[in-house]
Amino acid sequence: MTEPTTGRDRLRELLDAVLEKDDSPLGDMAARAFSSPFHFSRRLSRDTGESPVALRRRVLLERAAWQIGQGTSVTDAAFAAGYRSVEGFIRAFGRAFGHPPGATTPGSGTWLPAPNGIHFHPPIHLWIESRPEERSGMDLVSLQVHHDIADTGHLIEVAAGLSEEAYRRTHAPGRTVLEWDGPEESIAAVLEHLVWSKEVWSASIDGADFPERGADDPTGLAARHREIGPHWIATVEGIGRRGAWGDRLVDALCDPPESFLLGGVIAHVLTYASHRRQLVREMLRAEGVEVDHGDPLLWLQAHYGGTS
Structure with a gap:
């Protein structure tokens, strides 16, 4: 008999389904989580405050920022993040970070605003804060x-x-x-x-x-x-x-x-x-x-x- 999956383990499974492959449609994400697109989207949105597509896009942009800061070319980071054109990636990156990808340095911040404490964090791929509102202590x-x-x-x-x-x-x-x-x-x-x-x-x-x-x-x-x-x-x-x-x-x-x-x-x-x-x-x-x-x-x- 298998042990029941905890809520937090199930959330991690859903996140893995979102981020397993680049440029996945919602139906493929749901299939990897053994769920229908409707229930998959509803569950993840409820647990994280973001839709699967929005969460994926944000985390992959965070990963791209880190990669560029480590020396990856803007072109390679763009395609790795699932963008079909470098121009589209540059526009999205600029809107998200407030500066073009080319201005990214190793010391640049790579986390974008998130309602759930879920971020890209090398080398473990994701960082999931248990209480993001307590990140700075009693701020x-x-x-x-x-x-x-x-x-x-x-x-x-x-x-x-x-x-x-x-x-x-x-x-x-x-x-x-x-x-x-x-x-x-x-x-x-x-x-x-x-x-x-x-x-x-x-x-x-x-x-x-x-x-x-x-x-x-x-x-x-x-x-x-x-x-x-x-x-x-x-x-x-x-x-x-x-x-x-x-x-x-x-x-x-x-x-x-x-x-x-x-x-x-x-x-x-x-x-x-x-x-x-x-x-x-x-x-x-x-x-x-x-x-x-x-x-x-x-x-x-x-x-x-x-x-x-």
Whole structure:
């Protein structure tokens, strides 16, 4: 009788299936894991916060960066990473690392932002951090960002128990948190702004197009939060890992474009997210809902056993 496979061993099997061969279609990855494409993609996305294709692309770019830093030619690294053209590889590499492959040196960082702590790490091929949020010990920014994402998800879940009328009821006519964001008079509006602010700032940092605003009902908002939350964590941790707090972002989504320090952007989001979460609690209590205080001390004790 074979021993049961642990969850972590099964995750490693899935990751091996993703990375076994270069340029594999999703169906082949799933077959190597003895799974259907649908269940394979769903399981890996749930366990890692990334789709199989996105995870594979990122890890192979990390491997390519390491190879180039060790002296491999850009052409050889491009084809080893599964790219069909060197030009396509150079574009993808530049978007990911912020510099062309030719500027890579042995001392250059090779890890890209990841929501799961899974990275290429020579010579064992993969490094899987058990607690990526604790990578730097008690890092204050990491703690605040993780708490913000967790607490926002918690409040969306609590708000899902309200009636539609209570969810959209005006509690403070004309109240605005930031003038350019417009009024935030209801639980629905404040929660939506908590998610929307990260969607917009992530797009600015990524150099992406202005995002479309999604559904603001609790179910739709929860789905948006599940998507942007891991991405925002990975973005902030990537900035910290590169020591890029003092780098400037030219935000082309502003009209006219404005320049901001990356550290200032993160501080801005954290400041107003904290304020908005307390506004939601105030309105929930006005609706007769018992809700906690959102104290990071209690959150830390609950999730990490009160360790310091």
